[in-house]
Amino acid sequence: xxxxxxxxxxxxxxxxxxxxxxxxxxxxxxxxxxxxxxxxxxxxxxxxxxxxxxxxxxxxxxxxxxxxxxxxxxxxxxxxxxxxxxxxxxxxxxxxxxxxxxxxxxxxxxxxxxxxxxxxxxxxxxxxxxxxxxxxxxxxxxxxxxxxxxxxxxxxxxxxxxxxxxxxxxxxxxxxxxxxxxxxxxxxxxxxxxxxxxxxxxxxxxxxxxxxxxxxxxxxxxxxxxxxxxxxxxxxxxxxxxxxxxxxxxxxxxxxxxxxxxxxxxxxxxxxxxxxxxxxxxxxxxxxxxxxxxxxxxxxxxxxxxxxxxxxxxxxxxxxxxxxxxxxxxxxxxxxxxxx
Amino acid sequence: xxxxxxxxxxxxxxxxxxxxxxxxxxxxxxxxxxxxxxxxxxxxxxxxxxxxxxxxxxxxxxxxxxxxxxxxxxxxxxxxxxxxxxxxxxxxxxxxxxxxxxxxxxxxxxxxxxxxxxxxxxxxxxxxxxxxxxxxxxxxxxxxxxxxxxxxxxxxxxxxxxxxxxxxxxxxxxxxxxxxxxxxxxxxxxxxxxxxxxxxxxxxxxxxxxxxxxxxxxxxxxxxxxxxxxxxxxxxxxxxxxxxxxxxxxxxxxxxxxxxxxxxxxxxxxxxxxxxxxxxxxxxxxxxxxxxxxxxxxxxxxxxxxxxxxxxxxxxxxxxxxxxxxxx
Amino acid sequence: xxxxxxxxxxxxxxxxxxxxxxxxxxxxxxxxxxxxxxxxxxxxxxxxxxxxxxxxxxxxxxxxxxxxxxxxxxxxxxxxxxxxxxxxxxxxxxxxxxxxxxxxxxxxxxxxxxxxxxxxxxxxxxxxxxxxxxxxxxxxxxxxxxxxxxxxxxxxxxxxxxxxxxxxxxxxxxxxxxxxxxxxxxxxxxxxxxxxxxxxxxxxxxxxxxxxxxxxxxxxxxxxxxxxxxxxxxxxxxxxxxxxxxxxxxxxxxxxxxxxxxxxxxxxxxxxxxxxxxxxxxxxxxxxxxxxx
Numbered sequence: 022x023x024x025x026x027x028x029x030x031x032x033x034x035x036x037x038x039x040x041x042x043x044x045x046x047x048x049x050x051x052x053x054x055x056x057x058x059x060x061x062x063x064x065x066x067x068x069x070x071x072x073x074x075x076x077x078x079x080x081x082x083x084x085x086x087x088x089x090x091x092x093x094x095x096x097x098x099x100x101x102x103x104x105x106x107x108x109x110x111x112x113x114x115x116x117x118x119x120x121x122x123x124x125x126x127x128x129x130x131x132x133x134x135x136x137x138x139x140x141x142x143x144x145x146x147x148x149x150x151x152x153x154x155x156x157x158x159x160x161x162x163x164x165x166x167x168x169x170x171x172x173x174x175x176x177x178x179x180x181x182x183x184x185x186x187x188x189x190x191x192x193x194x195x196x197x198x199x200x201x202x203x204x205x206x207x208x209x210x211x212x213x214x215x216x217x218x219x220x221x222x223x224x225x226x227x228x229x230x231x232x233x234x235x236x237x238x239x240x241x242x243x244x245x246x247x248x249x250x251x252x253x254x255x256x257x258x259x260x261x262x263x264x265x266x267x268x269x270x271x272x273x274x275x276x277x278x279x280x281x282x283x284x285x286x287x288x289x290x291x292x293x294x295x296x297x298x299x300x301x302x303x304x305x306x307x308x309x310x311x312x313x314x315x316x317x318x319x320x321x322x323x324x325x326x327x328x329x330x331x332x333x334x335x336x337x338x339x340x341x342x343x344x345x346x347x348x349x350x351x352x353x354x355x356x357x358x359x360x361x
Numbered sequence: 362x363x364x365x366x367x368x369x370x371x372x373x374x375x376x377x378x379x380x381x382x383x384x385x386x387x388x389x390x391x392x393x394x395x396x397x398x399x400x401x402x403x404x405x406x407x408x409x410x411x412x413x414x415x416x417x418x419x420x421x422x423x424x425x426x427x428x429x430x431x432x433x434x435x436x437x438x439x440x441x442x443x444x445x446x447x448x449x450x451x452x453x454x455x456x457x458x459x460x461x462x463x464x465x466x467x468x469x470x471x472x473x474x475x476x477x478x479x480x481x482x483x484x485x486x487x488x489x490x491x492x493x494x495x496x497x498x499x500x501x502x503x504x505x506x507x508x509x510x511x512x513x514x515x516x517x518x519x520x521x522x523x524x525x526x527x528x529x530x531x532x533x534x535x536x537x538x539x540x541x542x543x544x545x546x547x548x549x550x551x552x553x554x555x556x557x558x559x560x561x562x563x564x565x566x567x568x569x570x571x572x573x574x575x576x577x578x579x580x581x582x583x584x585x586x587x588x589x590x591x592x593x594x595x596x597x598x599x600x601x602x603x604x605x606x607x608x609x610x611x612x613x614x615x616x617x618x619x620x621x622x623x624x625x626x627x628x629x630x631x632x633x634x635x636x637x638x639x640x641x642x643x644x645x646x647x648x649x650x651x652x653x654x655x656x657x658x659x660x661x662x663x664x665x666x667x668x669x670x671x672x673x674x675x676x677x678x679x680x681x682x683x684x685x686x687x688x689x
Numbered sequence: 690x691x692x693x694x695x696x697x698x699x700x701x702x703x704x705x706x707x708x709x710x711x712x713x714x715x716x717x718x719x720x721x722x723x724x725x726x727x728x729x730x731x732x733x734x735x736x737x738x739x740x741x742x743x744x745x746x747x748x749x750x751x752x753x754x755x756x757x758x759x760x761x762x763x764x765x766x767x768x769x770x771x772x773x774x775x776x777x778x779x780x781x782x783x784x785x786x787x788x789x790x791x792x793x794x795x796x797x798x799x800x801x802x803x804x805x806x807x808x809x810x811x812x813x814x815x816x817x818x819x820x821x822x823x824x825x826x827x828x829x830x831x832x833x834x835x836x837x838x839x840x841x842x843x844x845x846x847x848x849x850x851x852x853x854x855x856x857x858x859x860x861x862x863x864x865x866x867x868x869x870x871x872x873x874x875x876x877x878x879x880x881x882x883x884x885x886x887x888x889x890x891x892x893x894x895x896x897x898x899x900x901x902x903x904x905x906x907x908x909x910x911x912x913x914x915x916x917x918x919x920x921x922x923x924x925x926x927x928x929x930x931x932x933x934x935x936x937x938x939x940x941x942x943x944x945x946x947x948x949x950x951x952x953x954x955x956x957x958x959x960x961x962x963x964x965x966x967x968x969x970x971x972x973x974x975x976x977x978x979x980x981x982x
Contacts, residue, residue: 070548071519083871112873124864129886138882139872178636179406189872208405209575210633210652213619217630235548242621242630265623279553281578283617285601288582295557296550298504299518 031094032197032229033059033082033115038091039253040077047304051077053253054091059197064223064230066244066261068237070276072300073250079199079233083115084108096196113143116190120202122182126174132185133170136160139193159188164218180211187218197229204239216243237280241265246336249273252303252311255330259337269339272312274348294351310342318347366435367537367569368417368454369393373429375409375416375593377640384640386412386425388593394586396536399563399570401584401601403577403616405637409593410573411541418454418539419446434536452482455530455568459542461522464529465514471498471525472510475532482533497528502558520551527558534566541573556583577617581605586674589613592638592648595668599675609677611655647679655681704966714958717951724768725775732765737920745938755940757930767944770922774952777838777907777916778900784842785903786896789849794880796850797857808854811847819844819902820909827915837916841906845899852895856888863887890967894960901956908949924949 040052052074059065059082069075080086081093084100092101100111116139119125126135133156139145146152157167163184174182183203190198200219204212216239222228232243240247241261248258249270257270268274275294282288296315301307307314313323322342330338333345341347375387387409394400402410416427419438431438433453438446458464466474475497476490485493491510498506501524514522523543530538540559544552560583563570574580580587580601587604589597589612597610608614618631635652638644644651650661661680668678705711724731734752740760748755754763792811796804814822826840860866861884869879908925910916917923919930924945931941 070550085867085871109873109875112871117868117871119864119868121864125868127865127869127883127887130882138869138874142872142874142878180636186868189868193872208637209577209616210405210619211636213621213630213632214634216621217632220628237549238621238623241623242627261623275550279549281553281556281576281582283577283581283605283620285581285584285605288578293553293557295553299520299551300548 030061031058032061032096033231034092034094035078035081036092036094038078038081038093039089040074040081040086041089044304050253050303050306052081053303053306055250055253055255056091057248057255057258059229059231061196061229062223062227063245064232064243066240066247067231067233067250068235068240068247068276069250070235070300072252072303074253074303075233075235075250076201078250079117079201079231082197082199082231083112083117085117109142113139113193114196115199116193116195116197117199117201118183118186118190118203121206122179122186123174125186126182128174130173131170132160132165132172132174132177135174135185136170136188136192138189143193145193155192156188159191162191162222163188178211179207180214183207183211183215184218187215187222191222191226197231199231199233201233202235203232205234205236212239219243237276249276252300252306254311254340256312256341257339258330263334263337267337267345268348269333269337269344270312270341271316271318271347271351273339274351275315275317292352310340312341316347317351318343365395365397366393367396367433368571369430369432370413370417371430373413373417373427373431375412375421376426377422377424378426379424379641381641385593385643386640387416388643390429390590390593390595392588392595392598394537394569394571396569397563397567398585399572399583401580401587402571402573402590403575403580403587404590405575407592407637407640408590409640410590413590414539414541414571414573418450418456420456448482451478452533453535454537454539455533455535457523457526457530457538457540457543459545461519461526461546462514464526465522467514470511470513471517471528472512475510475525475529478529479532493532494528497532498525500531500562501525501528502554503528519547520554523547523551523555524558527555527562531562531566531568535568537569537571538563539571539573542575543572544579545574545576552579559583577605577620589616592643593640594648594678595676596649596678597676598668599672603672603675607672607675607683609671609675609682610649610679611653611681611683612649614683615654649679655679655683701963701966705962708962708965710958711962714955714962717955718959721771721775721952721955724771726772728769728772732762732768734762734765736761736766736769736922738762745934745941747938748940754944755938757938757941758934763927763940763944766922766927767924767948770924770927770945771948773834773917773921773923774904774907774949777834777841778903780838781841781903781907782845782896782899784839785845785849785899786892788842789846789851790853790885790892792846793850793853794857794884797854798861798876798880798884804854807850811850814843815847815851819906823906823910824913824915827910832915832918834917834921837907837910840910841903844906845903848899849892849895852891853888856891857884860884860887890963894964894967897956897960897963901953901960904956905949905953 036056038052038055042049042051055078067075067078077086081088084093088101092099095111095114103111136156136159137152140152140155146155156170160167160170165181165184204215207215223230232240234240244261246258247261247264248255251272257264257273264273268277275296278294294317298315301314309324309326310328313319326342328340328342330340331344332338371391373387373390377384377386390413392400402414404410415421416425417431421427433449441449472491472494475494479485479493480490495506495510498509503509503521503524517525544555547555556579572583584601586599587601588595591612597604597608597613604613608617615631615633619633621630633652638648646663647661647666666678666680668676670676671682738761743756743760745758746752746756752762752764754767757763792807796807822844823840826843827836830836866879866883869883907916911923911925912929917926919926927945928942934941
């Protein structure tokens with residue numbers, strides 16, 4: 022996202038990151054040239070559909086997947102080639118909250134034991150009493166009763182479990198928390214609670230987040246800056262207002278118009294851009310622009326040139342040969358019908 | 362009852378015996394859907410929205426005890442033998458579920474699976490059924506249908522599979538389509554395609570649709586009427602415009618406000634404290650009372666509010682309906 | 690394993706208590722343990738009290754299981770031999786458990802070449818007929834109780850390695866293991882705190898079934914004269930010695946045989962019942978059926 026040298030306030034930085042996985046069908050290009058910087062105290066939103074590589078990008082920040090190419094820097098240190106043993110220290114600096122709070126908690130451990138795990142691993146509590154006190158403090162922070170420390174995950178509701186996952190992530194006082202779809206598996210009424218909690222904690226403790234989600238409205242609400250991913254690449258980045266009001270990449274515009282609005286007259290009469298077909302296979306991504314196979318504004322040039330992110334206005338970048346113009350043309354002739 | 366009514370459900374209850382006691386999954390629900398109309402059932406997990414539809418169409422699990430009056434095209438389903446009920450359901454009702462992979466048999470081609478129902482219910486020959494399957498695949502917008510008819514489910518993408526399931530559901534031109542969270546497992550751009558497809562097919566075929574969803578945005582775009590469920594009961598019911606514009610139940614209002622709105626710049630989202638109740642431990646009075654921001658008086662705690670009209674065709678189950686705009 | 694007095698184990702115990710077969714097996718095992726611990730005190734006669742006047746007497750009130758060719762009380766000998774069987778079972782299964790779980794844990798956790806090497810070795814061990822392998826090991830180490838225990842332990846190592854590895858492979862893919870990696874936990878910590886407790890159920894089942902087979906194997910080795918050496922009593926050895934009198938004095942072989950049979954049956958009953966109540970799939974299936982919808 023930034024071409025310039027490492028900003029001093031960068032908590033984490035990915036440069037030209039590629040993550041490829043070998044599969045029987047061929048090499049999956051899950052992430053294919055992603056550069057981004059997370060700055061201290063901000064929330065960077067990473068949004069995309071399944072197969073966009075957004076989760077893999079998040080895992081790469083903790084070195085939970087091996088980068089095929091590119092570098093991963095955390096707190097100014099290049100951790101790309103760190104050994105397994107050294108990486109364990111990195112993982113105190115970067116914590117993670119997972120999508121499914123039920124699956125991410127060991128069913129046989131009490132809530133207290135799960136929250137205390139980072140404390141035990143990084144020897145952050147001098148004694149058993151100190152550890153218990155810290156767990157109680159963390160439970161307070163995430164708005165859970167202290168006596169829940171003795172319970173097992175299956176005795177908790179989905180929202181409570183996700184609060185436990187957040188408390189565990191906070192335990193090691195990390196520089197950065199990677200939130201991988203933290204609200205996707207929660208009930209609607211609980212999603213708002215968790216988003217408020219995350220924002221409240223950020224204000225209170227000065228946290229830095231990488232917020233990964235497929236839910237555009239949630240990303241817009243949570244983030245200071247947003248990056249939109251498609252097929253292993255960032256196709257557009259900017260402030261939430263820029264992304265929401267003046268999308269410059271046709272994919273962003275299509276994504277926005279596909280998000281349903283809970284207002285019947287508006288939703289029924291909206292101009293919509295309905296994309297044809299499905300996301301192409303990341304084993305064999307299209308030549309040139311990766312979005313051209315579904316882009317309503319694709320032109321012959323798009324198959325030839327692989328567009329790079331270019332600055333459109335201050336802090337707003339898009340990877341489209343016809344950035345801005347293509348979206349205006351699409352909006353002028355919406356494609357409301359989907360049947361051939 | 363209107364002639365066009367395709368499916369009507371009256372005083373439907375579903376009780377499921379569990380190790381920890383009887384779970385009242387659905388506790389007295391009335392709704393109906395007419396030809397060409399879309400009824401959306403909205404609610405969070407455990408609200409009973411899916412169970413009420415499964416029970417109405419005879420697909421409730423065996424452990425469930427179902428009571429109430431269910432009429433499909435005017436026929437009382439309870440009065441039919443199991444075999445006749447099954448035949449009637451197969452002929453007149455199509456189903457689309459959340460995960461297309463579980464609705465499709467992995468070892469049969471999609472063409473066979475789509476054609477099968479038409480062989481059974483319409484008496485088509487194998488060859489005619491295949492032609493019908495191709496026709497259906499074209500109808501649901503699958504490109505090169507004549508080739509895809511011989512594809513196995515794993516050879517199709519998620520969106521294509523759901524289209525194939527819709528083709529399967531509609532092959533007998535049913536009077537009613539039940540769609541149970543059919544887009545929840547799909548990406549938003551694919552979801553938009555599927556919603557558009559169902560709406561378009563409904564316009565062309567005049568099918569009645571019952572669409573079960575937790576996504577208020579999806580519902581806003583496709584429903585004619587909406588029933589909001591909470592704790593096994595309908596808490597608000599009415600025309601979709603009225604319910605969304607002037608929600609009278611505190612739960613509906615809170616649910617609508619809980620979504621972040623990118624056009625309104627708010628730091629703090631409106632939340633509903635706590636979590637949806639388990640069907641095993643429903644509160645005695647109003648099920649929403651423990652989480653309610655209005656929290657009237659002890660009456661809410663003890664007494665179940667009746668479903669009362671607040672406007673023509675708009676009913677709500679609360680002692681304290683929110684004031685409509687005209688009142689303010 | 691962390692002391693999780695959690696509701697799963699409690700539920701499992703309650704469920705076991707409701708299963709009449711499991712209760713029967715449990716009672717037999719309890720009697721066996723009592724006999725093993727206190728057999729020498731409980732025995733009405735000394736195990737080596739030779740009395741030529743009472744040779745080969747059929748069962749009577751004085752000698753409920755009769756006497757053998759040296760006039761020794763068979764009941765007392767069967768009772769005391771329980772200790773040997775228990776000891777062999779516990780030690781050999783202990784060896785198999787320790788070795789098998791360690792190998793399976795590392796193979797399943799690290800996968801790759803380590804997994805390949807370890808599991809191919811286990812396959813080779815597994816391919817031998819159990820008794821043949823045990824006989825070969827005893828032949829190398831010399832006969833006797835301790836070598837019999839080692840031999841049986843080696844023979845049952847592959848099965849524990851396989852059960853462990855299969856469990857590790859599935860637990861390893863769980864999100865909570867990834868979450869532990871993400872907190873920076875070491876591999877050993879993850880194996881000890883997260884993987885092992887979550888594969889305990891199949892291991893407990895396998896342990897109880899293997900105890901039965903270990904006791905059977907010891908009996909077979911003793912029967913072949915490769916296990917416990919006379920005059921110390923062992924069920925297999927007694928069976929062997931009684932073989933010559935099978936037509937005249939059936940009780941010599943019958944009672945040790947019955948003891949082996951009952952013990953093995955009891956372990957199998959308990960093992961099967963444990964499998965039913967501990968198998969997480971069975972739990973989820975029945976729960977799913979109950980909470981369907």
